[in-house]
């Protein structure tokens with residue numbers, strides 16, 4: 001312990017008596033760590049934003065009844081032909097309803113599952129928006145709006161009006177922003193929709209929905225589940241889709257497989273549906289880390305260089321220390337502690353600069369039509385990145401200091417003293 | 421008799437292999453007793469400094485045995501040799517050797533801080549005492565790089581004394597001093613020998629200096645020719 005103090009006081013004197021070089025070495029680390037923090041905060045903030053754009057509103061498991069041909073055709077049941085091919089041409093899809101059979105019991109069973117955060121119903125209907133003599137094709141989705149808000153951040157995408165109004169106002173509709181633009185509609189107006197069957201209903205616009213994806217906003221609108229059921233003339237248990245949100249997204253795949261097997265329904269998990277998003281995220285992370293590591297390695301070489309030079313300049317000091325009873329190990333620690341101090345000071349400064357820059361970026365205005373709820377650049381202030389940053393600074397400066405320090409440890413004092 | 425001996429060299433041989441094989445020390449045998457003041461004399465290049473580096477445990481590349489305080493220290497690990505140097509051996513170099521970025525006082529204090537027995541206050545007090553002894557206490561708070569050569573040499577002697585070592589080895593410790601200061605150092609050495617039973621082994625070219633020591637070891641061409 002006492003030893004430690006002596007060694008630290010020596011390395012402190014060394015660092016302070018050449019403050020310029022120390023500052024340059026520390027600034028190298030500061031630059032590396034600062035850039036790492038800025039990059040990683042901004043990149044992951046962006047990742048979070050993009051993930052939020054799709055993944056947050058995508059159900060972890062989407063359950064519906066798919067129209068498809070039967071896997072086993074009647075001829076498969078005919079077993080008398082053993083050596084030959086069975087060829088069926090013009091296979092037609094099996095006739096089934098779009099509705100999910102026994103949807104309500106299924107939902108209550110899912111909601112009882114402890115892994116499930118919520119399983120909520122949707123009813124998708126093909127409709128036409130009618131404006132004078134023009135009919136625009138579109139979708140009307142019947143939803144349980146409060147649950148959508150709770151589980152899928154639905155509220156973020158209602159740019160005008162409130163989602164709750166759907167529940168409060170009879171025959172209300174949240175109309176897609178693209179549809180509203182095309183038909184010059186606004187909150188408070190009434191829009192006529194007709195079903196595929198031809199029945200026409202007037203609906204009152206209580207809000208405007210904008211997802212940021214034009215393909216969706218141009219056709220899709222939302223109404224309460226009851227309203228859509230009434231438009232379609234279907235009973236209260238008529239539901240075409242169930243969206244499940246889990247507590248742990250990793251459970252999505254097994255859960256989807258389980259539902260498909262158990263209930264003979266189609267269940268798509270989020271991983272299958274959005275595989276490309278994960279790839280994008282991981283590549284962006286990879287770039288962030290690669291750039292940061294490169295910067296830190298450069299900083300590490302700077303420290304290595306400066307310590308190497310320092311040790312050549314300090315040959316005399318090393319010889320004196322050894323002659324007066326400091327061991328090789330003590331001398332090694334004198335130099336390693338200098339590297340670590342440089343790393344610590346530079347690293348902490350880097351964290352502070354990184355944080356400061358992140359705050360600045362976080363307050364820069366960033367407005368785009370595609371992202372209605374975003375007003376400034378997204379930044380992720382995850383404290384873990386700061387822990388990683390300082391650890392990285394310490395490790396890289398330690399490594400950069402270790403090799404020169406080893407050299408100092410091995411210096412033969414007699415050779416130096418004699419060389420005078 | 422054994423306990424009276426502080427340092428003993430037994431058949432010490434040393435070779436330099438670079439640039440050509442050179443047998444620099446040949447069969448060195450001698451003893452130094454507790455409280456003895458010994459000087460080594462000899463022509464330049466006869467191997468005095470080389471011998472002193474071996475005796476001070478800094479150089480471990482030699483043949484033969486070195487006994488220190490009744491113990492064989494040849495072959496001990498570096499860590500332990502460093503501790504022995506720190507605690508028991510004070511060394512004054514042929515050329516002044518101080519840490520130039522530290523103050524005079526800090527230079528003197530450092531070996532005691534490393535030893536870690538006394539408190540910082542005691543160490544500072546003792547260091548000032550040693551500096552006073554050598555008449556350079558007025559320079560205590562200057563950087564070591566900002567004092568004269570002779571002053572540096574006296575600081576180095578103060579540093580050698582700080583841990584109250586059992587033996588002090590000096591390689592021409594008065595080489596850079598004027599006659600008055602050389603006289604002072606000689607007197608300090610004599611006092612230490614008399615009062616604290618310290619042993620001294622000093623290389624010198626100064627016959628007047630050597631004549632005042634207990635014993636003169638004459639070296640020539642890597643051998644002891646007279647002791």
Ligand SMILES: Nc1ncnc2c1ncn2[C@@H]1O[C@H](COP(=O)(O)OP(=O)(O)OP(=O)(O)O)[C@@H](O)[C@H]1O
Pocket residue numbers: 418436437438439442444463464465466467468469470471514
């Ligand atoms: N590293 C070395 N490699 C080879 N030969 C060396 C080395 N160091 C010293 N020598 C030689 O060893 C001999 C003894 O050197 P040393 O320094 O011990 O002499 P010295 O007696 O102290 O002389 P001086 O009185 O001038 O200080 C000299 O001849 C010198 O040339």
Ligand SMILES: [Mg+2]
Pocket residue numbers: 468469470514591
């Ligand atoms: Mg010499």
